[in-house]
Amino acid sequence: MAVFELLYDWAFAVGVATGVLLVAVGLPAWRRSVFIYRLEGQIPQVLRVLSDAAAAGLDLKSAVEASASLALRPMAQVLRRVLSLTEMGGLTVEEAFWQVAKEVPSADFRRFALILIEAARSGARLPEVLNVAARSFATVVEFRQSVASQLRPYVALFYAVMVVYAVLADVLVYFLLPQLAKFTPPQAPVGGIQPYLLSRDTALRVLLISGGVGGVIGGLVVGRVVYGVARAGLLHGGISLILVTVLLWAPLWLGI
Structure with missing residues (x-):
């Protein structure tokens, strides 16, 4: 449990580090695919x-x-x-x-x-x-x-989808959740059920995990379709994970 609590507390660092690791794993396969493509051409x-x-x-x-x-x-x-x-x-x-x-x-x-x-x-x-x-x-x-x-436009489409996901996640976390909190006053449990509103930190981590998993799967698909090797797509999966992590935490740094 201590390991999961540490990952939970250091979600931003874990997200960036995981993205860097994926880039390091996928970069050799991506470079080889590009090398073969240029050589054969x-x-x-x-x-x-x-x-x-x-x-x-x-x-x-x-x-x-x-x-x-x-x-x-x-x-x-x-x-x-x-x-x-x-x-x-x-x-x-x-x-x-x-x-x-x-x-x-x-x-x-x-x-x-x-x-x-x-x-x-x-x-x-x-x-x-x-x-x-x-x-x-x-x-x-x-x-x-x-x-x-x-096929090359699908790489740009993949990044566009990840950016849109991060932007919508920011709207949910930094704008909708505070508004919901205002309309959900604390009250006693009703029928043994305690009302609970998801906190901002918890929402950030859940959205980061969802975006990271989606980014890795999407990167593997892009690698298989565009480069012919799924592992080459881990480069894009890692970059997208870093991008989503930064975009999720950017409003927090800006004081929003």
């Missing part, structure tokens, strides 16, 4: 650069070096990792690509690496193969970006 561009470099007569390693110098992050970092494995690890370009493909958590990047490896090993006309692959990947990336652009 840059595959068609890299394939075109590799195709042009191969058509100009460069070997595969030189083509990768040219692509690494022109690509944006995070693809540039991945290609430099491939080159470092060839220079420091003694691997061929094909072996280095497959090694990196096993390290990167992206099915599309593994397909990209497999196409590049098989085209280089088979002796096929590399520029033509890479150009066809670039068009295929471009279609997939365009579709996924279109879906992502349609």
